[in-house]
Amino acid sequence: MADSSVRALTFDVFGTVVDWRGSIIDEGHRLWGEKRLNLDWAAFADAWRERYQPSMSEVRDGRRPWTVLDQLHRESLTKIAPHFGLDGLSDVELDDLNLIWHRLKPWPDSVTGLTQLKQTYTIAALSNGNLALLTNMAKRAELPWDAILGAEVTHNYKPLPAAYLGSARALGLTPAQCMMVAAHNSDLAAARRCGFKTAFVRRPREYGPMQTTDLHPTEDWDIVANDLIDLAERMDR
Numbered sequence: 001m002a003d004s005s006v007r008a009l010t011f012d013v014f015g016t017v018v019d020w021r022g023s024i025i026d027e028g029h030r031l032w033g034e035k036r037l038n039l040d041w042a043a044f045a046d047a048w049r050e051r052y053q054p055s056m057s058e059v060r061d062g063r064r065p066w067t068v069l070d071q072l073h074r075e076s077l078t079k080i081a082p083h084f085g086l087d088g089l090s091d092v093e094l095d096d097l098n099l100i101w102h103r104l105k106p107w108p109d110s111v112t113g114l115t116q117l118k119q120t121y122t123i124a125a126l127s128n129g130n131l132a133l134l135t136n137m138a139k140r141a142e143l144p145w146d147a148i149l150g151a152e153v154t155h156n157y158k159p160l161p162a163a164y165l166g167s168a169r170a171l172g173l174t175p176a177q178c179m180m181v182a183a184h185n186s187d188l189a190a191a192r193r194c195g196f197k198t199a200f201v202r203r204p205r206e207y208g209p210m211q212t213t214d215l216h217p218t219e220d221w222d223i224v225a226n227d228l229i230d231l232a233e234r235m236d237r
Contacts, residue, residue, distance in 0.1 A: 006197055008171050009117055009235075010126035010149065010164075012182035013134065015206040017114070017125075017143065017228070018104040021045045027100055039084045042208065047083065051076035056128060056157040066155045068130035074098045101129070102136035107203070111142050113228025117235060118144050126150045126167045126180065128157050147171065159190030168196070181231065185218040192219075199223040199231055 014020050021042070028041035055072040058064045077098050081087050089097070117123050124147040125134050134148045147170070151157045154166030168175045175195030182188050183203035192198050198221040204211055217224050225231035 005177055006121065006179045006235075007177045008122040008124060008168075008173055009179050009181050009199070010124050010167055010191075010196070011114075012158075012180070012184060012187050013125050013127040013129055013137075014104075015203055016181065016183040016201055017110045018106050018137065018141065019206070020049065020101070020104050021206065021208060023104040024048070024100055026105070027103065032097070037086070039086075044080070044084050046207070047080045048073070048076055051079065060157050060160055068132075068152055069128055070098065070101070070130050070133055073101055099136075102133050103140055104137055106141045106143060107227065109227040109229045111144070113230075113232050114144050116229065116232035118146065120235070122146045122171060124149050124167070124171065126158075126164065128163075158187060161190070161194050164191050164194040164196060168194075179222065181228075184214050188221055189219065192221075197222045199225060201225050201227060201231060 011017055024045035025041040028037070028039070028044065055076055059067055074095070077094060081089065081094065086094070114123055123145060125138075125145050127134055127150040129137070129150070130152045131148055137143065138145055138148070149167035149170055151163060153170055154163050156162035156166065158164070164180070165175060168178045171178070176197070179197035179199055180188055180191035181199045181201060183201050183206060185200070188198040188200060200217040200221040200223070202215075202225070204215050207213070223231065223234050225234055
C-alpha cells in the first residue's frame, strides 16, 4: 500500500525505465550493420556497460574532477573499440555511436506507467546520466518527466548520499517525501539510508537471458512491483 506522505517518485533510468542492452543490440544490427560492422553486439553492449561503474568510481573517489557521463561513456568506448574491430572508425563515427545512450528505448510498460503515476505524483529521473543525455532520451522515448535530477544536478554519482539528498532538496521535499524506484537493490539500499521510501521494480532481462543479479528484492522494500504499470496500480491502493 502506498505511503500517503510520498509526494515524488524518483527513478533510476538505465535498466529500470529504459532497456539499455536491448537498445544497443537493436541499433547495432539496424543502423551500424549498414556500415558493415558485423560484430557481437550483445558482447559489445556488455563490455561497454562493464566500464560504467569503474569510470564513475574515479569521479566519486576524487581521483578526477567532475565529469559527465557522456564523456565517461566516450572514454570507455575508445578503450573497448579495438577489441571489437571498431578502431577503424573516425572520431565523428565514434561520437555518433556514443550517442546511442541518448537513443535508448523504454521498456514496453514505462511510458504508460509513468503517465499514470504523473497524475498523482511528481515524477523525476534520479540518474547518473547527464542532462543532455536524459533530455534527449526523454524527448525521443516520450518519457513524461516533471524533472531531471541526479548526478549532474548534484555533481555526485549514485550511490553517494549527496546524489539522493540533493535531488530531494531540488524538489523542495524531505527525503521521507520521496520514493526511489529502481530495479537495483543497491540503488534502493543507498536511497533508504538517506531516508527515502523505496520501490523495487523487477527487470529480470536487463542483462539478457542469463541475468543472475537483481532478480528478486533483497530487503523489505516498501513496494515490490512487476513493472511500472503494476507500480502505478499499487501506489493507487
